Amino acid sequence: MSDGYGIETELIHADRDAAGYGDVTPPIYQTSTFSFDDAQSMARAAHAPGFERFYTRHGNPNHGQVERVLAAIEGGEAAMVSASGMGAISATAVALTKAGDHVVAQRVTYAGTRSLLTSVLSRFGVDVTFVDQADTAAFKMAMRPNTTLVMLESPSNPLLGITDIEAVASIAHDAGALVTVDNTIATPVNQRPIGLGADVVLHSATKYLGGHSDLIAGVAVSSKALIARIWETHHILGATLGPFDAWLLLRGLRTLEMRVARHNDNALRLAQFLENHPRVARVYYPGLASHGQHELAARQMNGFGGLLSFEVDGTFDDARRVIDKLSLVHSAVSLGGVESLIAQPAAMWPNIPDSPESRLMGIIPSLLRLSVGVERIEDLIADFDRAL
Numbered sequence: 001m002s003d004g005y006g007i008e009t010e011l012i013h014a015d016r017d018a019a020g021y022g023d024v025t026p027p028i029y030q031t032s033t034f035s036f037d038d039a040q041s042m043a044r045a046a047h048a049p050g051f052e053r054f055y056t057r058h059g060n061p062n063h064g065q066v067e068r069v070l071a072a073i074e075g076g077e078a079a080m081v082s083a084s085g086m087g088a089i090s091a092t093a094v095a096l097t098k099a100g101d102h103v104v105a106q107r108v109t110y111a112g113t114r115s116l117l118t119s120v121l122s123r124f125g126v127d128v129t130f131v132d133q134a135d136t137a138a139f140k141m142a143m144r145p146n147t148t149l150v151m152l153e154s155p156s157n158p159l160l161g162i163t164d165i166e167a168v169a170s171i172a173h174d175a176g177a178l179v180t181v182d183n184t185i186a187t188p189v190n191q192r193p194i195g196l197g198a199d200v201v202l203h204s205a206t207k208y209l210g211g212h213s214d215l216i217a218g219v220a221v222s223s224k225a226l227i228a229r230i231w232e233t234h235h236i237l238g239a240t241l242g243p244f245d246a247w248l249l250l251r252g253l254r255t256l257e258m259r260v261a262r263h264n265d266n267a268l269r270l271a272q273f274l275e276n277h278p279r280v281a282r283v284y285y286p287g288l289a290s291h292g293q294h295e296l297a298a299r300q301m302n303g304f305g306g307l308l309s310f311e312v313d314g315t316f317d318d319a320r321r322v323i324d325k326l327s328l329v330h331s332a333v334s335l336g337g338v339e340s341l342i343a344q345p346a347a348m349w350p351n352i353p354d355s356p357e358s359r360l361m362g363i364i365p366s367l368l369r370l371s372v373g374v375e376r377i378e379d380l381i382a383d384f385d386r387a388l
């Protein structure tokens, strides 16, 4: 598509008539391999990164369609889909580091990303330093001559911490490091990290991009050169997205802008309701003036997203009882679907003691994390009012 279209338009048209048959909804290329007219064109295709008609672990037309839309909406040159968010994050981190390198990452980051750094890359000679995402100066202090990668995530989960992406990207680039931003919770509707200086944008497409809790997928968006580099590692590691799941992801993406607009509105209304409720001790939502980094969030985001957390004024068990009393909201992990989901982070890490460090990570006994869906807001407020 030509430049200048809005995100709503790119979501619908960026992959237009990719198959050349005029199909408005693309077919599903449920095939593992593709045939060639002659041996020479087959040999050429074997060496083309991400070629869409060779072998599906290398690429597939359904990958290409959704990748064009994802690159357009994130403002990148190219994208690469993966079988999960962790598939995209792992391939990116492995592709962009080698033994002897140093990575700087946020202390509060997705648990899988943290484990990738502390239990996998560490075994291959890659060092990591974790810093407080709110402390921009700490990133500068953490940089070393061998720092090659800075991994960011904003907002983070579950306390909705914000990283100053533009400031940290500039510190990283001055030191010669590349910057990744996990944009899962914001989505490109609310935040476009490439415009703020990020080199690679990562997503769990399982969440808002797919949007209907019916698939697991991931994506990396970047320059053509960096996506080719990441693909070189990715097609060896082998976390290939199935053609049908790529098709489902494209179908979910069509309505991303509308869904996120409603998630934003609903989450703000619910955050305001909870903040004024006597049984709620504290609400964490970047759209509230009470959030410690509200001004930074307002500067780098167009909307504050659909995820919020709150502390029930009571114990671990009191918080658990709130979940049990909700009738509309599902008790489930994950986030970003059309339905509201609630979870108690402390119940998922039962062996971690209640300490200042665990509290920084959001493992607060009475904390509930809520992915606000697109239901009618009055119905959600009534459900919480009753449960509290």
Ligand SMILES: *Cc1c(COP(=O)(O)O)cnc(C)c1O
Pocket: 084, 085, 086, 087, 110, 112, 153, 157, 182, 184, 185, 203, 204, 205, 206, 207, 216, 217, 218
């Ligand atoms: C869910 C999630 C991931 C991991 O994605 P999967 O699709 O489950 O592999 C990574 N980052 C964030 C912020 C997430 O919420």
